Each structure stands twice: as C-alpha cells, then as structure tokens.
Amino acid sequence: MNMHYEKGQFVGYVTVAGPRSEVPVPNRWYLRQCSPGCDARVIERLRMLDVSAWSPTIVRFIDRRTGKVAAKPHLGKRVEKPFLPGLIFIPDFELNSAAMRHGVPDLGEFLRVTVSGGGRVIERSDFMREVHLVDEYTFASMRVVDMAVLRDIVNDENGVRIGRGRRGNYKPGDMIYIVDGDSPLFAFAAEVKRGIDSRGRLNAFIASLMGGVSVDLSETQVEPA
Template sequence: MNMQLQRGELLAAEPVPSCWYLLDVYPGRERDVMRWFGYYGLSGWYPLEITYVKRHGGGPARKPHLGRRVVKPLVPGLIFIPYECLNDAIAARMLSIPHVDGFHRIGECMARLSAADMAKLRDIEAYLNTPRSERRQRGKLSIGEMVRVVDGPFASFVGRLERLDSKGRLTILLDAFKRGVSVRMDDTQVEQIGSTPRG
C-alpha cells in the first residue's frame, strides 16, 4: 500500500499479513514473474542478495564501487504471496503467468510461512545486504573483548580481540596455547561471549 500524505492527514499503517503462501517459479525467472505481477496488480515478494564481484576474475570485490553489482534471489524458485491477497480468481491469474510452476505443497496442503518466520527472513536479507563494516558495528565488537571462535580450525577456542579492520578481518589472541597466539579470521567466524575490561 503506497500512500502520499497531505497536510493534516494521518499515516495509515500497512497491514501485516497473517501468513504467506509460497509460489514455485522456475529458478532464475523470479524477476520476470514479478514483472507480470506488476502488470496484473498482484502482490508478492522475494528476498534478494546483493553482492559485488571483481570485474575481472569474479572474486568478491574489496570495495563496492570497484566491482560489478550482482543481484540474485536469496531463495531461488520461490515467491511469497500474502494470505490476505489470495482468492480463487487471483490464484488462477497467478498460475497462468509464464514461468510459474504452481503453489508449493507439502503433501496435499499448501505450504505457508507465519508472519514471525517472514520477519526472520527479512532480517536475514537485511543482514546479508549490510556492508561488512556495518555488520561488525551492529554486533558491537570492540578491542579487548572476549570472543569465541565458531568456525574454522580453531572452532570452540576463546580469545581476546586485538584488532579489527574495515574489511571485516579480526586479529584474535587465543589463550588456549601456553603463550597465546594471534590468528586472523573473518568477523563471521566469531561470536561475543561478554565484555571484559582490558587488562
């Protein structure tokens, strides 16, 4: 629901659907199906992941402005349909759109997601589309803080955060060894275990 406010008008809150149905489409054709939705005035949503890759070589770009923007669906082959926007006539119209395979079913029942599950999916989409430097700020990691490694060869080790940079790389002093050793890892490989004063 898009609204323009005139002076003195109150903003009406958009109603939150009670649940969402899943529409199967051919992978890679989600954008085409959404264009048909716009043409027919239908409601639907699919989450996107935006990444930046090097123009030559294809690896992740260090800086977004130096790379090529790649937009791809987070959940390929699915479009989410609000429950309140669905009736027999609209369902028939959706099924007549090219590249639509039908409603996703589990046995004889149509699959659906609750509003809470959709909120989590939107949070995942927002997190993945947030630059790494801002992800770290959201997690509020700070120098001297104790962290636990959750991924890689040092999983389950505990250490103190020594350094963090703008590329999402951390230097951690692991206390598991006799003297301690500094290792470099990605910010996604650690989790906070509580703040401690710097010694």
C-alpha cells in the same frame, strides 16, 4: 476558494468523500514455485498486475577481473540473485485475486509439504480389496514473525557478508550460520542437534523456516554464530 493561512491560526477540517482505503495485512505468506531463472521476471509481472509478492534477493558487487566479491561496492559490478531460487512469497490476502486465478507465465504451483501418508481400502468384493495410497499434505507457508526473521537475515546479508571460514567443534545446542553460498539455505541461523560425525556432517534445526526444518550439513557449510 483560495485562503491565506498564517502560522498559529486555528482552522477547521473538511470531510473527504468516499471510504477510507485500508491496507491489507497478511497473517501468513505462502511459498509458490516459479520456473528456474525467472524469479525477477515473475515478480515484475505480478507487480504489473498489482499483486503483492516478494522474492528475497542478495546483492553482491563482483570484481570483473577476479570474479570475486569486490573490496568496495564502487569497485565491482552489481549482481543481484535470488536468496531462495525458484520460490516466490505470496501473502494470504492475494490467494484468491483474479490475477492469481487466471495464471501468470512462469509462475508454478504452491509448494506442498507432506504431512503423512496413508492407505484407503476400497471394497470390491468378498474376495478382493483394492488399496489406494493417499498422501496428506499442506501448503508451505510462513508466519509474519518468521518472515520478519527472514527479512532481517536478508538485510544483514546485504549489509555485511556472513562467513569468514571459521570452524568449530559443534555440539548440540550450539547456534550456527549456514555459509554455503550455493545452498538455498544460505545465511539461515540454525541450532545444532547432532554434532559432527565421522563423515564430517552434522544435523541442525532451522526454526525460522516453515515451522521448523531439520537438515544435514557438512562442517564446511557452516560457521559458529
């Protein structure tokens, strides 16, 4: 039945049949490996299977003549590359989906992080013992708050490029950015834990990656935040 409604008129409501669809919210995102150069292909296959996944990408506009970043987007060719090549982020609510159980071409195993190594003694006889080394590990994952930081970094990087070639006399507690475009840690913020040594290297702590990771970097790979 067609009704003509006028502005200001009071109306009722109708009940929609069927349950309301709830949008799942992840608590953690797990890192899963993929074949080299297949990041975009894997993401597309997962989307076709209605599986949520994310591969952060960096967009650049490259001048065809010089091969360098163009002064303005319309003056260059659009090039998109993975921010963390070979890694795909999978939300926890997708871990047991049918598509993930059956396998996806070019999608590898979950990234594992070794927690500790130990030994287990197996008694064979009164005179012989056999020792098996056992590594305890956990699956690499990131909290929602850490993912928000990562998304902010990627968004900022796709807006205004980080990196002007500045150098600094770094000391513990200083904040820096990793500006080496070939590094998988490119554009991450980190805190200096050990200043530059005689070899021009420093140690920094990345709090937003997998619960915290310490890395050694060259002074040419970083700049002051």
